[in-house]
Each structure stands twice: as structure tokens, then as C-alpha cells.
Amino acid sequence: MDSRFHNIRKSVLCIAALLAGAALFSACGSGGETTVPPTEPPASISPVAPGLEDDYPDWSSPTPSPTPAPVTCGKVPLQEVAADDDFFSDAAFLGNSLVDGFRLYSGLKTCDVYASTSMTVLGAGDLVAQMPQGTYGKVYILLGINEIGYEPDYFKEQYAALLDTIQASQPGAEIYIMSLTPVSAAKSAQGTFTMERVLAYNEKLLELAQEREMWYLDLVEALADDTGYLPANVTTDGVHFTAEEYAVWLEYLRTHYAPGSYTPPSPAPETSVAGTDAPEET
């Protein structure tokens, strides 16, 4: 009797061991029921069964996040590579005394400039008339400070009419609408040439750029200090500024251009100096 009980107990123990082993093998499988989720999702993502999303968090959103749409107009994004002077060789700059200052002080000599002191959006058509038809690949425009007293919507309307004129003259050109530049705090405090009006005008210019699928360059971002104004030490009248600021303006333009519109030149291949190569043995 004791030996039979011993044999039965031995059999039960063996069966239990076999079952335990089977359970262990099952836990190491790629599927099946398990309480330990894998740390990395498999290469091919399959939908998670309802109710198991928390166990498989990395597999719960099989659809990849959409990549952002490329920027095609509006505020020009910052580019990693600064454009060289050649980039501006097909550019025309159009505007008021600040554009004249750009011509004199920025250091850029590869572009053409059509500018006049006291120029406004109403008179700029005369400058456009000086441009040879269809010459330019880019047109940069800075207007607005001399007509800061207009209603912003009226300014936008007149600016839009000017854009029509420019497009008729330069149909292949990428158009960059440059914002009004900042004024100093002291100038703003005097009234009329206030930073508030500058920003109101700039808002309309950004709208225009988006509506017309053109580019907008934020010169307040480029030239204002941390207070949001033109620094006091670079201006005597609160509007015009010293030569150094034009260099800052140019650097902003070098790093803000239509995506894909600039390809840096390839580096020149290295040439070997004659006589330094070992002669071939014959």
C-alpha cells in the first residue's frame, strides 16, 4: 500500500513539473497571455486587442504622427545655412530712406536698389516703373513708416495694389514683404510713430503675405532689443539708425529666405600639386 501511494505521489509530482515547464515555455513566447509587455514594439505594428492598450502602450497608436506641412508663404522661417552675396544678385530692394540706408551701409553690393527718401506706398509705383521688365528673381519691399498715419486697412489696400504692379513688372519674382522696422521707446512715447501702430501695420502686412502667398520678413524681430523697441543708442530721431544696424538687417535676410531657394556653392575640389605624386614604376 505504501509503495503504491509513493508511486502515485511520484507521478503527480512529475505531471506537476511538466505542467510548470509548459507554463514557462508559454510565458517566453511572442504571443499568448503574459503579464510582462515587451519594451519595444515589433517592426510591423498590428492593432492591439481592445482592453489591452495599457499593456502595449507603444502599440496603441499604430498610425505614425503626421509630418508638418512645409511652409510655403507667410513669415519666413529661420534657415540653418546663411545665404551668400550671390543669392541676392537677382534681387531688387524697393522702398523709403531706410532702404536707401541699406544700399549705403549694409555692405551688400550684388543687388539693385530702388529707393527714395519720404517714399510711400502711394508713390512707389514710380520706383517700380524704373525696373527693367522681368529682370528680378526676388523683390524685397520696405514701406510704411512715412504713411504711419493711415488707417491700417487702407494701408493694406494700397499695398495690395502696389503688389499687383510689382507682379506685373516682375512676374517671376519671389516677393518678400519686409515689416516696418521698430521705433525707439522715446519716439513711440511722442505719439504718431508708435510701436503700437508699427505692429498694427505689420499685422496687415503678414495678412497680405499669407493671402497673396508671398513671404513676410519680421524686421522687428531682427532689430528690436529685449524691450521690443529700437535701441536708443543707435538712433537720433527714433526711426533711422546707424550703419551697424543695417549689417544686422542683412544678416537676418541671409538666414531668412524661402525654403529650398538657396543652395550653397559646392566646395572646390582639391587639386594635387605637380611633382608631389610618386611616379609610377615601369
Added chain:
Amino acid sequence: MKKTLAVLAALVLLAGLLCACGDKAEEAPAELDMAALDAALEDGGVFSDILNPPFEVDVVAMLYGLDEADITTCLVRCSTGATAEELAVFEAPDAAAAERIAGAMETRVAAQTESFRNYVPEEVPKLEKAIIRTSGNYVVYITAADPDEAGKILDAYL
């Protein structure tokens, strides 16, 4: 005899004075220190605006419509654009080039006057008292807030 000597002395003195008062333009300076003149004008407080650093000669030629060959050396500083204030000092290779430069300065004053008349009318009186002075191959153009003081300072150099 005494009277005759006195008259003769007076005549000699008068002749000497007349020679000394000859046309300044005929007495060209050996060399005009442009940087020193620039500093003297700044120190004299004749400008109310910030004058930017001097331009390179190609920008000067573009600004005034000059041929670079007409400019041996120059020092030209313009304001921020807030005013019409300006300093331009040239040495030309010869008198003919100096004359062309002086003509370009006249044109500059006229154009600036037209520009500022409706823009910043307060600048027009400065332009009306602009200094354009030629001495030998040197030409100096100054539009300043204090043209009288600018003229006095220039007298010591040209």
C-alpha cells in the same frame, strides 16, 4: 624827406598786405589731414546727428555719381538719414577732377534740399548754408547743424 619815407613805408606795407590777402584757393595746402579735420569738426560740436563711419571709395563714387578715377583719396561720412548732415573731403588727382567733384557736391546739395523740403523741412536751412570749398586738388563739403563754427574750423585746414 621824412614824409616821403613815411609814404614809401606805408606803400610797402600796403603792398605786403595785398599780397597776404590773395585768393585762398590759389594757396593749396601741402597736405590736408582729413582725419584731423573730421575729428576737429566732431569735437567742435558742429553736427547734431550721428555721422556713420567713412564709406569705401566705391560707395562714395556711387553716392555722388563720380568716377573713381577722379578720387585720389577721400573721407565721406553721412548721417543716419534723420538729417541732411554730411562731411565729404576729397583729394583729386588734378584741378579738373577737383572741379568735377565740386560740381557733384553742388548737385548733392540741390538733391538733398529737394528731398528734405517735404520730408524734414527743418534741414533746408542747413543745406542753404552748406560749405563747398575747393583748394588746389582738395574739395570739402560740409552740411552741419552749426555751419558758422564748421567754417571756422575748416579755415585752419583749408
